[in-house]
Amino acid sequence: MSALPILCYHNVAVVPKDAPFKLLYVSPDSFERQLWTLRRLGLRGVSTSEGIARQSNGTSRGCVVFTFDDGYADTLMMAAPLLKRYGFGATCYVVSGAVGTYNQWDAEYLRESKPLMGRDQLDQWLAAGMEVGSHSLSHLRLHEVPQDVARYEIAESRTALRNMLGVPIEHFAYPYGHFTADIVELVRQAGYSSAMTVLPGVARASDDRLLLPRIFVNGERGLWKFLLQVATPYERLRWRQRVSHVLAK
Numbered sequence: 001m002s003a004l005p006i007l008c009y010h011n012v013a014v015v016p017k018d019a020p021f022k023l024l025y026v027s028p029d030s031f032e033r034q035l036w037t038l039r040r041l042g043l044r045g046v047s048t049s050e051g052i053a054r055q056s057n058g059t060s061r062g063c064v065v066f067t068f069d070d071g072y073a074d075t076l077m078m079a080a081p082l083l084k085r086y087g088f089g090a091t092c093y094v095v096s097g098a099v100g101t102y103n104q105w106d107a108e109y110l111r112e113s114k115p116l117m118g119r120d121q122l123d124q125w126l127a128a129g130m131e132v133g134s135h136s137l138s139h140l141r142l143h144e145v146p147q148d149v150a151r152y153e154i155a156e157s158r159t160a161l162r163n164m165l166g167v168p169i170e171h172f173a174y175p176y177g178h179f180t181a182d183i184v185e186l187v188r189q190a191g192y193s194s195a196m197t198v199l200p201g202v203a204r205a206s207d208d209r210l211l212l213p214r215i216f217v218n219g220e221r222g223l224w225k226f227l228l229q230v231a232t233p234y235e236r237l238r239w240r241q242r243v244s245h246v247l248a249k
Ligand SMILES: [Zn+2]
Pocket: 069, 070, 135, 139, 175, 176
């Protein structure tokens, strides 16, 4: 059974000169070089649903899952046209209570306000053949709030996005990538079929679908590092160690 690399992006945009966390930005030029190179290698970008379905039936060879966290407007404006040009799919994890606003949860920390897709833009993202997942209702640190609140954040975002967009919402991404055994259980109870962490690694068919590892695409690193991560399993061991460490806490 082949391993499934899952890429994690935030912004596809030219990095603002004074952005303190430049690693969150992949420039449109670099992004296109990544797509071009993957295609040259015979690989194809797919959504979370397609990647998981293919891994289940043994046809995921050559697939790379593209995920975008938070639902930034540049995911639609910059990434979607390039993905479409290459025939790639992708999944964007949207904060349901923040649609059409900005990254209130970390704007102060990052010292920058980044616009998020509105309802119409999410429709355009879907119309481009892409997928929407849930990134909770308001991007709280779920393990630091009362369990009732966490349960609501996880379940209500699924309902809200489904009602807003009229499509099934099957996949979740943990805000900040943080999870505990309790949070994983709430995600399971809410009926999601997968959930993304930010622990590094490539997904195996035997992995818990609610604890999927991802490859963070660091906009400050070059193409070779990107390829090393996508095309080789070298981060796998690190991921195993970190999952058991987190769940043991
Ligand atoms: Zn996020």
